[in-house]
Amino acid sequence: MEEKKLAIIATKGTLDWAYPPFILASTAAALGYETQVFFTFYGLQLLRKDLSGVKVSPLGNPAMPMKMPYGPQWFRDVNWNMPNALMSIVPGFESMATGMMKKTMREKGVASIEELRDLCQEAEVTMIACQMTVDVFGFSPSDFIDGIEYGGAATFFEFAGESDVNLFV
Amino acid sequence: MADYDQELDATGLNCPLPILRAKKALAGMESGQVLRIVATDPGSVKDFDAFARQTGNELMDSGEDSGKYTFLMKKA
Numbered sequence: 295m296e297e298k299k300l301a302i303i304a305t306k307g308t309l310d311w312a313y314p315p316f317i318l319a320s321t322a323a324a325l326g327y328e329t330q331v332f333f334t335f336y337g338l339q340l341l342r343k344d345l346s347g348v349k350v351s352p353l354g355n356p357a358m359p360m361k362m363p364y365g366p367q368w369f370r371d372v373n374w375n376m377p378n379a380l381m382s383i384v385p386g387f388e389s390m391a392t393g394m395m396k397k398t399m400r401e402k403g404v405a406s407i408e409e410l411r412d413l414c415q416e417a418e419v420t421m422i423a424c425q426m427t428v429d430v431f432g433f434s435p436s437d438f439i440d441g442i443e444y445g446g447a448a449t450f451f452e453f454a455g456e457s458d459v460n461l462f463v
Numbered sequence: 464m465a466d467y468d469q470e471l472d473a474t475g476l477n478c479p480l481p482i483l484r485a486k487k488a489l490a491g492m493e494s495g496q497v498l499r500i501v502a503t504d505p506g507s508v509k510d511f512d513a514f515a516r517q518t519g520n521e522l523m524d525s526g527e528d529s530g531k532y533t534f535l536m537k538k539a
Contacts, residue, residue, distance in 0.1 A: 317479050321479040325514065325517045325518060403475045403476045403503075403504070405480050417483075
């Protein structure tokens, strides 16, 4: 069986959007795919050593259920209707939503982003930071985890061009 | 269910962890050996089926008992 290939472009740096690239990359690697993820623009946040800045914002996201990961079941089932106007003026709203999402994920047995990223590295998923956006955002290689590569669009296409699956996240 | 060589407790874990842990366990086993996996994620039923078909490992048996899903996977 010839090895299949998966190429992913990760462009988003929020907690909710951090999951798809790492879940897909780690699973593909487990299925025997040679996998490469190209991190560009806000996706670079996902390569930082410190992931505490990766948050989720319910602001402007009407699809996000607002449920409490605390208390009895009837209370947890309530979907809190938070108007954008309210969310935008309450200080710390984003941090609170982020904490709640992390707690919910943990309780449901979903791996953390750190854990999924470690699993990807263990499975030899190649992670490439987009050199151009590293420069634009003023990152330094010391901000990022070890074992990643740096490259541009041409580097991405060298692998993507011969991949079986290409995803833009 | 038949005999097995190693067991993996994946209860309480959600997608994709049961698959990733199973892959890791199989990597440390020898061809022909059998891994028994216990999971609680209902999605794992379809996923282990797909995992077996794509990796060539044989899903010998699977079953469900009061919310626990059991799989017997023979390493290719």
